[in-house]
Amino acid sequence: MAENVSEKKIILIVDDTEINRGILKEMFIQDYDVLEAENGRRALEIIAAKKDKLAAVLLDIIMPEMDGFRLLDELSKHKIPSRIPILMITSDTSADAERKSYEKGATDVIHKPFDAFVVSNKVKKAVELFESKTELEKKVADQTRVLKKQFLVLKKQEERLRETNSRIIDTICTIVEFRNLESGYHLKRIKGFVQILANVAMRNYPEYGLTPHKIEVITNASAMHDIGKITVPDSILLKPGRLNADEFDIMKSHTTRGCEIVKMLADLQDKEYLEISYDICRHHHEKYDGKGYPDGLKGEEISIAAQLTSLADVYDALVSDRVYKSAFSPAKAYEMIKNGESGIFSTKMLACFDIARPDMEAMVARTKAEENANIAAGGSGQMSN
Numbered sequence: 605m606a607e608n609v610s611e612k613k614i615i616l617i618v619d620d621t622e623i624n625r626g627i628l629k630e631m632f633i634q635d636y637d638v639l640e641a642e643n644g645r646r647a648l649e650i651i652a653a654k655k656d657k658l659a660a661v662l663l664d665i666i667m668p669e670m671d672g673f674r675l676l677d678e679l680s681k682h683k684i685p686s687r688i689p690i691l692m693i694t695s696d697t698s699a700d701a702e703r704k705s706y707e708k709g710a711t712d713v714i715h716k717p718f719d720a721f722v723v724s725n726k727v728k729k730a731v732e733l734f735e736s737k738t739e740l741e742k743k744v745a746d747q748t749r750v751l752k753k754q755f756l757v758l759k760k761q762e763e764r765l766r767e768t769n770s771r772i773i774d775t776i777c778t779i780v781e782f783r784n785l786e787s788g789y790h791l792k793r794i795k796g797f798v799q800i801l802a803n804v805a806m807r808n809y810p811e812y813g814l815t816p817h818k819i820e821v822i823t824n825a826s827a828m829h830d831i832g833k834i835t836v837p838d839s840i841l842l843k844p845g846r847l848n849a850d851e852f853d854i855m856k857s858h859t860t861r862g863c864e865i866v867k868m869l870a871d872l873q874d875k876e877y878l879e880i881s882y883d884i885c886r887h888h889h890e891k892y893d894g895k896g897y898p899d900g901l902k903g904e905e906i907s908i909a910a911q912l913t914s915l916a917d918v919y920d921a922l923v924s925d926r927v928y929k930s931a932f933s934p935a936k937a938y939e940m941i942k943n944g945e946s947g948i949f950s951t952k953m954l955a956c957f958d959i960a961r962p963d964m965e966a967m968v969a970r971t972k973a974e975e976n977a978n979i980a981a982g983g984s985g986q987m988s989n
Contacts, residue, residue, distance in 0.1 A: 612637045613659035615727070618647040618675070619693060620667040624716070628662055631720055632727070644670025648678060655688065659731045662714065664693040665701070676708045685709035687738075689730035773869065774827055789971045790920060791827050796967045797916035797960075798826040804956040805908065812908045825881040826913045829888045832862025844927045856897050859886050880909050888913045893948040903950070911953055918946045919957075923968050934965040 615636040617628045620643055629638045636659060641647035644667055651658065665672035672692055679685055689711035694701055702713050711730045714723050774791070802822060806814035833841060836858055840851045847855055862885035870878055887901060887910035894902030896914075906914075922937035932940070938961060940946050942954060949957075957964075 611657075613731075614639055614654055614657050615659055616641065616647065616650055616654070616661045618642075618644065618661065618667070618672070619664040621664075624664070624693070624718075627718055628723070631718075631724055643667050644672065644675035644678075647675055651679065651684065651688075655684065658688050660689045660691060660727055660734075662691050662693055662727070663710075665696070665705075666694070673704065673708060676705075676710065680709050685711070687734075689727075689734050691727060691730060773873070789975050790924065793920050793967060793971055794826055794829065794913070794916050795823050796971075797919060797964055798912045799823045800960045800963045800967070801912050801915060801953075801956050802908075804959045805912070805952070808956065808959070809952055814908065821877055821880055822884075822909045822912060825877055825884050825909065826916065828862065828866060828881040829884050829913050829917060830858060830862070831865050832858035832860070832885060834865070835861040842927055846928075856889070859889055859898050862886070883907050884909050884913045886910075888917055890914070891947045892950045892953075896947065911950065914947075915941070915949055915953055915957060919964065922946065934968050 613636055615632050616639045617625050618641045619625050619628070622642075625640045625642075629640065632638055639650055639654070641650055647661070647663070648670075651661065663672045663675060670678075672694075676685070676690060676692075679690065684690070686709075690709065691712045691714050692705040692710045693714050693716065694705075695716040697715055705713050711734075712726050714726060799819060802814055802819040805812055806816075806819060836855055840847065840854055843851070863882050866878060866882045866885055869881075873881070886898065887896075887906055890896035890899065890901040890906045890910060891914075892903060892906065892911075894900050896906075918941060919937055922932045922940060923934055925931045938957075941949065941957065
């Protein structure tokens, strides 16, 4: 039974002198199939047909019709020298000839008259180098495909985990609102108002550095704004009348206590989300004139996330029924905010409010209609999951 012999790689010798081709062919005939071309144009045809099997090309510089440098230029257009070693053949031993060869993409230079040992070693090393490079590139490509697949799996797992964690946090925040006798629509409106205002701010005030990603994070984090109210006693949280000074101090503590709770939830969300949640919890009652709490921040010391959540929270408080008041109409709420009756906001925030007003009023109407329909159907006014 005949023994299987692997197909030999090909070496192409391009030289217009037949005797030179013969000498070079004898050096490689035992290890390679050797093809010959007497000029550059014929070499182009062979390379186009055999490029996947070529181990190396030995290319004479001085030839009729198309010399070696012109052929090398043509091959470079198709990035052949990066895939197949090209060794230039020349009798010119000057540094300029070698430099020009390397600049045009040649792997090495072979000088005439030929030294069989030197030529064989140069070709052997060039072939081995390119084979190693090809094998390495293949391994890298294979590993990249595996890593990309693993990355996509991990990304999907991360997205599912983030969604689960977000639902957990939203549930915790909703429980706080239930205790505060708020409907689940309060959080829905807060997040909706923040998103609407943030998109207006992104379009009109690039100095805030808002992006779609950052808006998404701020919108989700805004649900955490009142989580600290879970620590406020019912006697204060649900008091229908005005709070006295001591009671108000306890109520104000929901900002700092909320920050403590955010820290406890550190394992449920990523660093960016937690930092913005912390900031919103602590600073959503700060006012632009410095008369807010707990830190008395003033002006642009207040982050854009806290400013957006503050305006959204005030607006929703005005258009909603609370234990201490009935809901104002959206028009009246707009007027009160613009007049500074509910605290001072920046001129930029108020300009965003002007632009966002129709969308915010539409959200109020839509969520209240849903809430009323839910109550009429026998629900409690809370949103179903």
